[in-house]
Amino acid sequence: MGGIGKYIVQRVLLTIPMLFILLTAVFLMLRLMPGDPVLAMLGGRNVSPELIEQRRKEWGLDKPLHVQYLNYLAQVVRFDFGKSSRTGRPVLYELRTRLPATLELAFGGIFFAALFGITTGIWAAVRADKTSDHVVRLFHIGSFAIPIFWLGLMFQMVFAVQLDWLPVAKRVSGIYAYTFQPITRFYFLDAILLRDGKLLLDVFKHWILPAVTLGIALTGFLGRMTRAAMLEVLDADYVTTARSKGLAERVVILKHALRNALIPIVTVMGLQFAILMGGAVLTETVFSWPGIAGFLVRSLDARDWNAIQGTIVFIGVFIATVNLIVDILYSIIDPRVRY
Amino acid sequence: MGEVLSVRDLRVVYRLPTATVEAVGGVSFSLAPGEILGLAGESGCGKTSAACALMRILPGTAEVRGEAFLEGTEILGLPEDEMSKVRWRRIAMVFQNAQAALNPTKTIGYQIAEPLQVHLGYSRRRALQEAGTLLERVRIDPKRLRDYPHQLSGGMRQRAVIAMALACRPAVLIADEPTTALDVMVQAQIIELLKELRDEYGLSLIYISHDLMLLSEICTRIAVMYAGLIAEVAPTGELFRKPLHPYTRKLLGAVTKLGFRAQRLETIPGSPPRLSPPPPGCRFASRCHRTTEACGREVPGLEPVEEGHAVACWNWRDDGAP
């Protein structure tokens, strides 16, 4: 199994140039965009030239580009993104405290996407070209076509405002906002650690709508992929062989077809994660969810330079890491991957 | 008596959205114990469709008619759950592309052991043990049970597929172009192995190939198919010595031979008829060099000529030996 270790090391090494390109791209984008970033950040017309110069110095933007670049890299390596001008706290602190919220939402999204997407995809492939297949495909395309924020608004209106079954927004109800001291900031985990059943229920009620919303946004992609991959596998000779060996259809599908169909699905999972984070921006905005994406949007509104740069780099590194994990996972399910 | 498999008037019709294609148009043959019957023919002649029909693994668009008695039991009309007990246990198949017939994410051992567990109720351990024995029998190191298909060479993969097919000791094995994708040397290895296994396990084989020369090396009898029908069937030696159907003769004349440099090779003008629907008379009539009025009117049946030799041609008598 030394092979896998070597593969992982190689894969990690390959991630480095990618991160480097990403960091450089972010840097260039933020510095070379038309328009003066300082002016843009200060956001007003009536700003004195002195203030502009002062800010420019403060942010090191008066130095030559390559010096700025090296400073930036040095910062990033130390995970030091400076202070947020909006909140006054270090950007890294802001991101760290918000990450659990985003992760809780993202896991929910992946969970529901897999639940709706993979199961319906398999179902559609097995019943290819029957009416149920067409219905499922329509559902897949439909879930892709619905603007996710709009879906969130609809859910809010139906389940929160009209039916009053679930809360409209936020992670917990108002009463907990002051009494509840988060430990891990993963609220599910916190509620369990605190042995507070009511809190757990409250957290779940707040979580379910945003998680389902985010999940549906991904269902279309995942479902279509699953169906296509499954169709291809079901057509393969080895599936015919498995069937003719006398295996029950359930065994053929679960043991022979599914694993092979999952291989291409896992490869796109990494890309899905980038889409998921994009979806999280919208979901967090709709549901006032206190996560990283919401933080980015508010930082943009406030022209909070350090926070914007820090958040983008953070998200990029985060997604690259997830892609890395997905790739390694892939090499484990597919024995054909040569280490 | 003593026939393992007897097929009567087998027909396969594909009902496609755009057309109805009669891929096999009424084929009858029988297989004696220990016999190796060759099904020869060019692409599209229906040889694979016929084989898959016997295994009952054709897609839903295909309609199968006729009868096939396997060890006395009619299998084409069996309910699917009965058939799934017969399939692989009494009649198994080796596909052309061994790479595709093996699941890339399961070990060779797992795949050979599977039918033993399903059909013979072996425990996992016993099945794997037996799989090891089978691998050894097809001359693969039993250590390779744990290998994945991509770790084997092309020849080994095909041998593993043969081991998988023979796991339950079936009475009949259908080999569909098992060596077409392989080199001659590996092909020779596989053929030698199949002959040995036939003797050892008392197998009967249906060997499908487009290569008449290859069939002459392994088969006891050869049936030449054309456009969904058997044109001629004869013991191997006899077919090569005394081919009667014009198609068989042309085919034999078209083959390049070692040691005999022909001035020209026989060619067959035109192309096989469309089978949607098939023409009314003899299907070879449009390409035949001697046709009579009967040829365009009615399909000739297989007419026995000698013991084991039959031909489907209206004019075989007039068309003296070559």
Place this chain on the structure above:
Amino acid sequence: MALLEVKGLTVSYPVAVGLSAFISRRFLVAVDRVSFSLPEGRTLALVGESGCGKSSTGLAVLGLLEHVGGEVLFRGKDVLRLRGKALKEFRRRAQIVFQDPYESLNPKMKVRAIVGEPLRIHGIRGDEGRLRRALDLAGLSPPDYFLEKYPHELSGGERQRVAIAAALILDPELLVLDEPVSNLDVSIKAGIMNLLRDLQEELKLSYLFITHDLADSFFLSHEVAVMYLGVTVEQGETEEVLLHPVHPYTKALLSVAPGSGREKVILSGDVPDPLHPPPGCRFHPRCPAAEKRCVEAPPGEVELSPGHSVRCVKAESPREEP
């Protein structure tokens, strides 16, 4: 003087082993110091199993590969060193026909464009007559029927004839035929083989005929070179080599060719991985007559009779028939 003279031709391919391809590159030697000559109007067949380097040799001769060593003299000029106009002139005089007519024709182009393409590339004013003549030569008549068709509207044999027509339109002297009939049904293949022979006679073409089928090479070639793992083990007049083989590999290969009528010499195992070729004679691990000295050093080429040479130590010291 020979039309084509190949001296010490070596072809290697860079091998990407997983992700490490970014860090280090290794080379696989597919063809190792192969020499032969092809006189005008004659056919040399390169035969061997897949991976023996015969196709690489064909492509290298046309200057289509990178990492090629040695000399390829076409009318005395080294193709591997030709550039610019001289290279283009060579490309006009040497053409290739590939194995798979489904693959070698651009599906988006009509026959007119495909056959006319060589004229366009070489900036020759294409007149209709030239197109028709090429189609006619390739046996596609009437040409008007074919000119406006797309490849998918043609049968396999017709497609291969289109490929041949496109190869003939520039009046070449050398044709590299890379398994031109391997994917075709017997009856269609026979027509193409006849055509190739007729064309050679009519146009005084020289063929480099690459094939895995010994019988085909027997039909079409004047000389044969047998390749194994990138090395020519035996070459000479076709009848000499294929009827009185000397090298143990040639003998084995001939014996397993279907219909050869020889006693089978079935070599066990597979051809070794070309990345790690065995030391000494490359054939020794599978050779039925191998001895100690075969491992020590690669055998030199021995000329048994004028034009018939073999690479085997047993032939070097002619004590007995190896």
Place this chain on the structure above:
Amino acid sequence: MAEIREAFRTSPFGKAGLVIVGIFAVLAIIGPYIAPYDPWKTADQLEDILAPPSWRHPLGTDELGRDILSQVIYGTRITLIIGLSAAAIAVVVGTVVGVTAGYLGGPVDAVLMRFTDSFLSMPFIVLAIVIVSLMGRSLGNIILAIGLVQWTQAARITRSQTLSIKERVFVLRARALGAGPLYIMRRHILPNVLPLVFANMTLVTSLAILSEAFLSFLGLGDPTKFSWGIIIRYAFETGAVSIGAWWYFLPAGICIMLVVLGFSFISNTLDEALNPKLRRGQVVI
């Protein structure tokens, strides 16, 4: 071409897609002439503020008493312009990068693809947000931003297609004839890649329309125009959800969904026509 026509003929989804997109295209062209009101015209009377649908205002009014039906009709043109132009930018950039990387291979390919990968690992919405908020909220900038973040997919698809065509024997044959790289790209690679590019363009258009809606919803739309996303943004800002003003955000959302659905149907049908693997029911002979 024949297989594409055949695919649309046999697929009800494909036909539905053409019809939906066709209707909205017509609406985009003639919209301003048939809209009942000027979408910017505010109400004179109080009862016209946030009024539910009525005969006077079939889709109700917003918090300033502006007619929502007219906003939606005006929005059609803006939405389609953004969608199609952004998709055009994305597909042109993507195709150039993809074909170049695929055909030239080697280091050029490696660099371009690493670059594409790093783009892919950035949520495109996040990138677009940053670009628009830095460059300003104008129609042109929004188109540019969406185009610049959507090209990666087109690049990947054309690259892999180029790679597979490059290995096809007919390309080798052209090389054997002495054809240069430009000739091969023009005569052999592009004709085989373009149909896929075209199919991809319909998909990217629907993604671009969604992206525009996302940006507008996040408050980054062009404030001088009405697009469907902006209407929903205004509804969100007004708190239409909590006061139950469903007519404010329902129509625009349904329009987005329909148009995206239409383009997706077309793209699916094209995919199936061009990718034989997805077709079913072949004969086994």
